[in-house]
C-alpha cells in the first residue's frame with residue numbers, strides 16, 4: 001500500500017508549527033508537520049492547502065516545495081511531499097483536538113518524529 005502525503009512545514013519568525021499525532025493514528029504519539037493523504041488524482045499542493053485548513057484552520061497564501069521522502073514503515077509505504085509554508089492567514093490551531101506547539105527550528109531534535117522525518121529535520125537544522 002503506497003500512500004502519497006502532503007505535509008506543511010509552517011514557518012514564522014524562526015519557529016515551526018508542529019502537531020502531535022494521536023495514539024490511534026499510524027505513527028501515533030509522534031510529532032509531525034501537519035498534513036495528510038492526497039485524494040485520488042488530487043495534486044499534492046491542493047491536498048496541502050486542504051489539509052492545513054482541515055487540521056490547523058489556516059489558509060495557505062505562500063508555499064514552496066521543499067523535499068520528497070519515501071519511506072517503508074513495513075505496514076505502509078509513504079511518499080511524503082514536504083512544503084515550506086511561509087505565508088498564511090488565520091492563526092494555526094489543533095482543529096482536530098491534537099496537541100500543537102510552535103518550536104524553534106533549533107529545538108526540533110528534542111521532539112520525536114516518525115522515521116521518514118529524520119532527513120527533513122536534519123535539512124532544516126543544517127540550513128540554520
Ligand SMILES: Nc1nc2c([nH]c(=O)n2[C@H]2C[C@H](O)[C@@H](COP(=O)(O)OP(=O)(O)OP(=O)(O)O)O2)c(=O)[nH]1
Pocket residue numbers: 003005006007025026027031032033034035036037038051076078080114115116117
Ligand atoms: N502529516 C504527516 N504525516 C506524516 C509525517 N511523517 C510521516 O511519516 N507521516 C505519515 C504518517 C501517516 O502514515 C501518513 C499521513 O497520514 P495522515 O494520518 O496525516 O493522513 P490524513 O491526515 O489524511 O488522515 P486520515 O484522514 O487518514 O485520518 O504519513 C508528517 O510529518 N506529517
Ligand SMILES: [Mg+2]
Pocket residue numbers: 034035036037055
Ligand atoms: Mg493528517
